[in-house]
Amino acid sequence: MAMKIFSVFFFALLFLASPFLQVARCQSEAEADVAEAVEGGDLGIVGEDVQDFGDPNYSSAPEVKTVCVFPKNSAKLVLAGEQTELLVGMENVGESPVNVIAIKASVHLPFDHRMLVQNLTAVAFNNATVPPSVQATFPYVFAVSKYLQPGTFDLVGSIIYDIDQQPYQSTFYNGTIEVAEAGGFLSVESVFLVTLGIALLVLLGLWLHGQFQRITKKTKRAPKVEVGTRATDASLDEWLQGTAYTQSASKSKKKK
Numbered sequence: 001m002a003m004k005i006f007s008v009f010f011f012a013l014l015f016l017a018s019p020f021l022q023v024a025r026c027q028s029e030a031e032a033d034v035a036e037a038v039e040g041g042d043l044g045i046v047g048e049d050v051q052d053f054g055d056p057n058y059s060s061a062p063e064v065k066t067v068c069v070f071p072k073n074s075a076k077l078v079l080a081g082e083q084t085e086l087l088v089g090m091e092n093v094g095e096s097p098v099n100v101i102a103i104k105a106s107v108h109l110p111f112d113h114r115m116l117v118q119n120l121t122a123v124a125f126n127n128a129t130v131p132p133s134v135q136a137t138f139p140y141v142f143a144v145s146k147y148l149q150p151g152t153f154d155l156v157g158s159i160i161y162d163i164d165q166q167p168y169q170s171t172f173y174n175g176t177i178e179v180a181e182a183g184g185f186l187s188v189e190s191v192f193l194v195t196l197g198i199a200l201l202v203l204l205g206l207w208l209h210g211q212f213q214r215i216t217k218k219t220k221r222a223p224k225v226e227v228g229t230r231a232t233d234a235s236l237d238e239w240l241q242g243t244a245y246t247q248s249a250s251k252s253k254k255k256k
Contacts (some may be wrong), residue, residue, distance in 0.1 A: 058160065058169035063094025066159060068173040076155075076175075079182040081146025088138045088159055088172045092130045098161050100128040103140045105157035107148075110176060117153060118145055150181050 067089040070076050078084045092098045104122040109115040120142040130136045157173040
């Protein structure tokens with residue numbers, strides 16, 4: 001009986017969990033497509049009118065200082081699939097004006113920056129010039145893929161500019177960000193794991209209940225002992241033959 005209940009409950013659990021498994025499978029397929037895009041070099045949320053700057057690997061100019069701020073987001077929390085804004089501050093301490101060309105960024109694995117996760121939007125600027133001894137702020141809005149697994153990643157952001165027609169590049173941020181799933185506190189994987197854990201606990205409780213009932217029934221069963229009165233009386237008469245008890249019993253019968 002316990003095995004039947006176990007089987008029925010197990011199949012019911014699989015039926016209820018099938019939507020979560022389907023969602024997880026779809027996400028895995030989407031992540032596989034994203035990985036293929038990374039290999040092809042086409043990954044990223046790139047606008048139609050934005051130039052692809054690639055990886056020029058320019059050196060930085062010593063007269064340019066940069067800083068990065070996540071406004072109202074000190075935890076650097078990034079929701080997957082939603083836009084996140086940061087501000088890039090630039091200070092020109094040189095004698096020549098700085099012409100800002102673009103801002104670009106990418107997401108990498110925290111333990112190895114050679115493992116590229118996603119190229120983010122590259123934002124181009126037209127006629128953005130920072131004169132000598134002037135500070136300027138440039139907004140940068142990006143969004144990681146909605147299929148990106150929640151966790152800790154490294155964000156590398158760079159600003160490209162030129163001084164006297166000589167191109168340079170400065171890294172304004174090279175640190176960690178926390179990617180979280182948008183739209184709720186619990187992820188699909190968390191809901192599925194919690195449901196699976198509760199189901200396993202219920203199955204364990206049913207199994208222990210069945211074992212307890214089986215042990216209880218065994219202890220309540222007592223062996224049946226049949227007592228034969230006739231056989232006992234006959235054997236008792238054989239032992240009492242010729243004794244005073246049989247003689248007194250025969251005398252009492254004669255008196256009657």
